[in-house]
Amino acid sequence: MRAQITGNDCREECRQNKGYAEEKFITEKYLKRKDYTEKNMIEMNLTKKGHIEKDHTKNEPTPKNHTEKAHTENVYIESDQSDKKSVIKKQIIQAVVIMLVFYAIEIVMVYLDIFPDYNKLLIADMILRIILGTVSIILIKSPRRPLFTNKLTPKVWLMMLPFLIYISMPLVKIIFADVYVPQNIAPLTIVVIQQFTVGFYEEARDRGLLMDGLLKYNTATVKQRLFTVMISGLIFGLSHLPNIFFGENPLIQVPSAALWGLFIAAIYILSENLALVMLLHAFSDITPKISHGLFGWTTEPFILKIIEFAGNVLQYVVLPLAAVYICVRYDKLKRSKSKSELNDQMKEVGYEV
Numbered sequence: 001m002r003a004q005i006t007g008n009d010c011r012e013e014c015r016q017n018k019g020y021a022e023e024k025f026i027t028e029k030y031l032k033r034k035d036y037t038e039k040n041m042i043e044m045n046l047t048k049k050g051h052i053e054k055d056h057t058k059n060e061p062t063p064k065n066h067t068e069k070a071h072t073e074n075v076y077i078e079s080d081q082s083d084k085k086s087v088i089k090k091q092i093i094q095a096v097v098i099m100l101v102f103y104a105i106e107i108v109m110v111y112l113d114i115f116p117d118y119n120k121l122l123i124a125d126m127i128l129r130i131i132l133g134t135v136s137i138i139l140i141k142s143p144r145r146p147l148f149t150n151k152l153t154p155k156v157w158l159m160m161l162p163f164l165i166y167i168s169m170p171l172v173k174i175i176f177a178d179v180y181v182p183q184n185i186a187p188l189t190i191v192v193i194q195q196f197t198v199g200f201y202e203e204a205r206d207r208g209l210l211m212d213g214l215l216k217y218n219t220a221t222v223k224q225r226l227f228t229v230m231i232s233g234l235i236f237g238l239s240h241l242p243n244i245f246f247g248e249n250p251l252i253q254v255p256s257a258a259l260w261g262l263f264i265a266a267i268y269i270l271s272e273n274l275a276l277v278m279l280l281h282a283f284s285d286i287t288p289k290i291s292h293g294l295f296g297w298t299t300e301p302f303i304l305k306i307i308e309f310a311g312n313v314l315q316y317v318v319l320p321l322a323a324v325y326i327c328v329r330y331d332k333l334k335r336s337k338s339k340s341e342l343n344d345q346m347k348e349v350g351y352e353v
Contacts, residue, residue, distance in 0.1 A: 094139050095210035098132050102201075103242040110246065119187070122194050129201035136204040137274075140212050147208070148275040155333045156271045160280070162322050163263060166314040167284045169307055170291035176303055179296030188293045192286050199282030206236050206261070207268045207277050219269060225327035229265045233323075236261030259320050260284075266323035270333055 105128055108114070115121040140147070214228045237258025244250050268277045297304065326333065 091139065091209055091212055092214070095136070095205050098136055098205055098209070099239055102128065102132055107242070107245055119190055122190050126194050126197040129197040133197070133201035133204040136201075136209040140208050148273065150271060150273040152271055152273065152276065153333075156267070159270060159322060159326055159333070160267060162314055162318045163267070163280060163284075166311060166319065167280070167287050169311040169314070170287040172307055173291050173304055174295050176297065176301050177295035178298055181294055181296065184293050188289065191289055191293070195285045195289070196282045198285060199278045199280075202236075202239075203264075203274060203278040203281050206232065206239065207264065208274050210235060211265060211268060219330070222328050222330075225269060225330055226324065229262055229269065229323055229327055232265035233258045233260075233262035236265075256315065259316055262323040263319040266326040270326050270330065 106125070109121065109124060115124055211228070211232050214231060219225055219228070237254045237256075240248070240253050240257045241250050243253060264277050264280065267280070268274070271277075
């Protein structure tokens with residue numbers, strides 16, 4: 001417990017030592033002692049909350065001069081950078097291995113016709129995605145906690161606006177539909193549930209595990225953020241290359257997924273919320289399936305071509321530009337914390353507000 005020091009203590013000590021000089025000296029000592037104890041209490045509070053780590057078991061030698069001190073600091077920095085590169089490499093390799101395991105199992109299930117019933121195949125696919133997505137989350141070593149409940153600021157919602165418009169485009173087409181197929185509701189329900197597992201698995205792997213390795217030490221500058229987003233988008237696009245075995249055209253799907261992944265990666269950097277990008281991923285796949293699975297058009301009106309064109313402009317132009325904007329304006333966008341959030345942060349480090 002901190003010793004309580006008052007002005008009366010100072011004056012009493014002065015009367016015992018007699019003299020103005022002693023009074024001035026003791027008063028300065030009191031102020032210094034008070035400042036030290038308060039500073040020490042704050043440091044103790046930070047250490048208790050985990051913001052400052054102390055290791056009293058190590059007795060590190062004190063550098064004798066500035067040259068030795070600079071050399072010691074350089075050794076620590078080089079060692080720290082080496083550890084960081086090792087962690088980044090490890091998590092990227094883990095993400096790639098999980099992806100290869102997934103496609104190996106999927107290709108075997110489809111080509112060996114292990115599940116002749118399509119619904120059973122979807123259920124097996126969902127179970128596989130849930131297992132591998134959970135493994136990816138367990139392997140995440142990110143200090144940015146919590147990953148699923150970080151609050152979304154108004155600027156995050158503003159940056160998501162182009163994407164929200166993009167995923168709502170297929171639903172706009174329903175307004176002009178003249179065919180309704182209610183018998184597709186039951187099979188479509190299973191497909192919709194399966195799409196949520198797609199969002200869970202792919203975002204846990206690509207945005208969670210893989211981007212965690214890239215993001216740990218690459219958000220300080222604009223170049224680092226652009227590098228992280230572009231690499232993440234490129235890997236996400238290439239991860240769809242094996243879909244050629246399932247009848248997809250890689251020349252269309254890979255670049256489309258890569259550009260789409262740029263924006264999702266940027267939103268993840270800004271929001272630091274893994275649940276958010278999982279839901280965005282799922283709904284971007286669900287809305288086209290609802291539109292084309294339950295509704296149809298006997299004749300294609302011209303308005304549908306306009307909607308299709310607008311969706312392509314959003315996907316191939318607006319979303320990538322928005323991703324670049326987020327990387328460039330990241331520092332300013334992250335300053336949009338509310339007063340209550342700032343107060344909570346100050347309380348965490350021991351300040352009364």
